[in-house]
Amino acid sequence: MLLSLPRAATALAVGLTAVVATAVSPAAADARTWRDVSPPDSDGSVLFDVETAGGATWAVGSRSDATTRPFAPVALRWTGTGWQAPPQPADHGRLEELAVGAPDQVWAVGSRNELVGESDWDRGRALLQHWDGTAWSEVALPFPDGADATSLSAVDVDAGGSVWVYGGYADSAGEFVPVLFRGDADGGGGWTRLPANTGLNWVSQLEARPGGVLLAVGDGVSRFDGTSWTKQSLPPALDGAIFDGIEERTANDIWAVGHIRDDRLWRRPVIVRYDGRAWRTVRTPAETGQLFDIAFDGSGRPVAVGETMDPAVNPAGNYVLTPGPQGFLTRTEDPAGAGYLYGAAADAAGRIWTVGGTAGAEGGISPSAYAGIRR
Structure with missing residues (x-):
């Protein structure tokens, strides 16, 4: 289950978006079809992220019911015919982000909770776990002594196998301190703490590039060159935009998706694209919706996924933007059974995977987990 909010935070600013009419490759004439591959017996569950590499596909999220309060972590592996749920190192908590470098190099971040007293739960602390091809294990990060309220929000694996983890903690004065760690492929060589400002x-998400370069999205877009961070200059009309997903196709073709507050529409979808010179706005429909992730199919066409709270846009709640006949992104696809969608990824065959919750949400809470494949 998940309340209908951005994965990282709630938008703080209000404004209308001026858009640039940026076209992308038109959709192919053949119909794109979605297959519902949702895990069975997943009542009370939601999936926040899906990733695939080297033939391995994983999805992570959380489950909440009378036996798992407040939450139980969920990590599912696709077998080719269905989902397996290997045992988790934490009994209580949630997994929110995932990185797959190889079948035996899978990482997930989130939080774990412990019972305090007889019935109260703590605020949670950072959870990093690693799949070695056989089992999940929890991995300790070198937070400073005395660090409180530790948290992790993003993880990625670069082409060389290095693992990048972003999070934070509260210092002795109660101030939030961001942290960025880099480790080797299996975490056995130790962790290096790098600048995180x-x-x-x-x-909300990292994109690791060759040469120790990182891109980060949240309330903006920022770039790490291996030494320091530079916040990217976005179109002025996007001041206050919130980004939850980023995807790099090449060094000169990078996309980020999210939303911006709108007085009339509540939230409207936002997409920006870097062309090697500047970040420019990609035109999106003027309707209620927010985007959480983006992937590119085997033909190189973008598929952006998210949610809408407007039943006039889609009563099921899912919100999928793909290129229409004129090449502009529009809501042309509606995966059967899908409600709010939070993650997307493309596999080696060019298929798009998406995960979230099933249709039929009440009060912004999805009834069970959803997973779908687009052929």
């Missing part, structure tokens, strides 16, 4: 108030 992104210029953003929070980070």
Whole structure:
């Protein structure tokens, strides 16, 4: 289950978006079809992220019911015909972000909770776990002594196998301190703490590039060159925009998706694209919706996924933007059974995977987990 909010935070600013009419490759004539591959017996569950690499596909999220209060972590592996749920190192908590470098190099971040007293739960602390091809294990990060309220919000694996983890903690004065760690492929070589002052108030996703370069999104976009961070200059009309997903196709073709507050529409979808010179706005429909992730199919066409709270846009709640006949992104697809969608990824065959909650949400809470494949 998940309340209908951005994965990282709630938008703080209000404004209308001026858009640039940026077209992308038109959709192919053949119909794009979605297959519902939702895990069975997943009442009370929601999936926040899906990633695939080297033939391995994983999805992570949380489950909440009378036996798992407040939450139980969920990590599912696709077998080719269905989902397996290997045992988790934490009994209580949630997994929110995922990185797959290889079948035996899978990482997930989130939080774990412990019972305090007879019935109260703590605020949670950072959870990093690693799949070695056989089992999940919890991995300790070198937070400073005395660090309180530790948290992790993003993880990625670069082409060389290095693992990048972003989070934060509260210092002795109660101030939030951001942290960025880099480890080797299996975490056995130790962790290096690197500058984490992104210029953003929070980070919801990382994109690791060759040469130790990182991109981060949250309440903006920022770039790490291996030494320091530079907050990117976005179109002025996007002041206050919130970004939850980023995807790099090449060094000169990078996309980020999210939303911006709107007095009339509540929230409207936002997409920006870097062309090697500047970040420019990609035109999106003027309707209620917010985007959480983006992936590119085997033909190189973008598929952006998210949610809408307007039943006139889609009563099921899912919100999928793909190129229409004129090449502009529009809501042309509606995966059967899908409610709010939070993650998207493309596999080696060019298929798009998406995860979230099933249709039929009440009060912004999805009834069970959803997963779908687009062929």
